Amino acid sequence: xxxxxxxxxxxxxxxxxxxxxxxxxxxxxxxxxxxxxxxxxxxxxxxxxxxxxxxxxxxxxxxxxxxxxxxxxxxxxxxxxxxxxxxxxxxxxxxxxxxxxxxxxxxxxxxxxxxxxxxxxxxxxxxxxxxxxxxxxxxxxxxxxxxxxxxxxxxxxxxxxxxxxxxxxxxxxxxxxxxxxxxxxxxxxxxxxxxxxxxxxxxxxxxxxxxxxxxxxxxxxxxxxxxxxxxxxxxxxxxxxxxxxxxxxxxxxxxxxxxxxxxxxxxxxxxxxxxxxxxxxxxxxxxxxxxxxxxxxxxxxxxxxxxxxxxxxxxxxxxxxxxxxxxxxxxxxxxxxxxxxxxxxxxxxxxxxxxxxx
Numbered sequence: 001x002x003x004x005x006x007x008x009x010x011x012x013x014x015x016x017x018x019x020x021x022x023x024x025x026x027x028x029x030x031x032x033x034x035x036x037x038x039x040x041x042x043x044x045x046x047x048x049x050x051x052x053x054x055x056x057x058x059x060x061x062x063x064x065x066x067x068x069x070x071x072x073x074x075x076x077x078x079x080x081x082x083x084x085x086x087x088x089x090x091x092x093x094x095x096x097x098x099x100x101x102x103x104x105x106x107x108x109x110x111x112x113x114x115x116x117x118x119x120x121x122x123x124x125x126x127x128x129x130x131x132x133x134x135x136x137x138x139x140x141x142x143x144x145x146x147x148x149x150x151x152x153x154x155x156x157x158x159x160x161x162x163x164x165x166x167x168x169x170x171x172x173x174x175x176x177x178x179x180x181x182x183x184x185x186x187x188x189x190x191x192x193x194x195x196x197x198x199x200x201x202x203x204x205x206x207x208x209x210x211x212x213x214x215x216x217x218x219x220x221x222x223x224x225x226x227x228x229x230x231x232x233x234x235x236x237x238x239x240x241x242x243x244x245x246x247x248x249x250x251x252x253x254x255x256x257x258x259x260x261x262x263x264x265x266x267x268x269x270x271x272x273x274x275x276x277x278x279x280x281x282x283x284x285x286x287x288x289x290x291x292x293x294x295x296x297x298x299x300x301x302x303x304x305x306x307x308x309x310x311x312x313x314x315x316x317x318x319x320x321x322x323x324x325x326x327x328x329x330x331x332x333x334x335x336x337x338x339x340x341x342x343x344x345x346x347x348x349x350x351x352x353x354x355x356x357x358x
Contacts, residue, residue: 007159009033012062014081016040016047019094019122020068021131024052026164029133035060047128061086064156067093071229075104082110090156092117096180097233098144098173106146115157116144116173118180119166126223134165141166144173181237186245188219188227189238195220211323211334289318290342291334293357294349296322298329306333306354313348315341332357 009032013020016038024034024047034053038044044055056062065085069077074095081091082105091114093101098116105111121139123130141161145154161168171179195217198206231238248267255263296302303322310317319336337345346356 006155007032007163008063010035010060010062011160012037012056012060012065013047013053013068014038014065014077015068015070016043016052016128017068018126018128018130019119019135020066021047021050021052021128022121022133022135023066023068023094023119023160023164025050025131025133026136027160028052030163032163035062043128047131050128050131052128052131062089064160065089065091066160067091067095069093070226071095071097071233074101078105078114079108082108082114085110085113089113090115090153092157092160094119095233096184096230098142098171098176100233102144102146102173106148111146111148112150113153114146115149115153116146116176117157117161118142118144118176119161119164120184121166126226136161137165139166140169142176142179143168143170144176145170146173177234178237181234181241185231185234185238186241188222189231189242190245191217191220211321214323215321288339289336290339291321291336292342292345292349294333294335295355295357296331296333298324298331303333306349309349309352309354310335310345313345315345315348 009027011024011027011032012035013024014037016024016036020038021043024036027034028051035056036044036047036053037056038047048054062085065081067074067077067081074093078091078093078101085091091110093116095101095116096118098118101116102114105114108114119136119139119141121136123135141164143154143157143161145157158168194213198209198213198217248270251263252267254260255267294306296306307317315337317335317337321334321336323332323334335345346358350356
């Protein structure tokens with residue numbers, strides 16, 4: 001049986017923000033009937049205008065209800081949805097923490113039709129206008145059934161992930177929360193702490209900003225009210241990891257203040273090992289990368305021409321970063337490629353007139 005047969009619709013989305021509307025758009029892309037519900041009627045109008053579905057009516061009976069509301073409201077909304085749902089309707093949520101929502105509905109008569117889930121995708125933007133149907137393509141989607149979840153309900157939620165183009169990953173709710181503390185919540189806090197050192201800094205200091213500080217602080221631009229709910233909802237797992245980070249920060253402070261180069265190098269090497277542990281694309285083992293740095297005039301069409309010339313070289317570009325030169329109308333583009341092919345790409349671009357930085 002195909003995933004689209006398992007999930008025939010209608011699918012109701014409760015909460016038409018970035019994630020909810022993106023799921024709705026992905027379901028519409030697959031030809032499913034999508035129902036939209038939100039306490040903010042303007043969000044429903046916006047999502048409807050984007051083609052994400054239609055407002056739910058009293059006569060509609062969804063096969064699946066996806067709850068995509070802010071974390072602090074999740075437990076109460078899940079309980080209400082399970083109270084009101086039809087006897088065959090499956091319910092999932094897409095909150096960033098999974099143990100808490102499950103605890104909120106344990107003992108509910110319909111708990112066997114609830115299966116938690118969490119798509120590992122998003123941006124620092126919010127609201128339905130930031131949504132897109134491709135947001136989840138190729139991304140992990142955690143499926144976290146509780147001990148009372150019916151296997152048939154789990155299959156429906158797995159089908160939702162597949163329809164949205166995601167890759168289902170099965171975890172227990174508790175293990176999920178430990179995982180996201182390590183890969184999302186603590187990194188977000190660290191980015192915010194580093195970004196906070198820039199607030200109020202002098203213009204002379206900020207003029208030296210480059211790609212490094214932008215890479216480290218990018219996620220700190222997210223909505224503080226939302227992320228305080230997300231991180232606060234996973235307090236136990238986050239606090240345990242923060243204690244480990246605090247211990248290493250104390251070691252770093254001692255090494256820097258005491259001129260301990262050996263200790264400092266050991267801490268940096270430990271961090272380097274962590275970056276190498278992050279899976280590569282398609283879940284494969286990570287490969288060593290090298291950056292080919294190319295000067296890019298700040299002119300219309302320049303980036304397209306660079307990508308076209310890079311494509312003609314036959315070397316695959318794994319990632320791209322752009323750093324703008326504050327003193328002149330030129331940017332520096334870093335093209336990440338597999339380490340052994342960097343010189344090949346560099347030579348190909350130089351032969352076409354590009355200036356590279358070695």
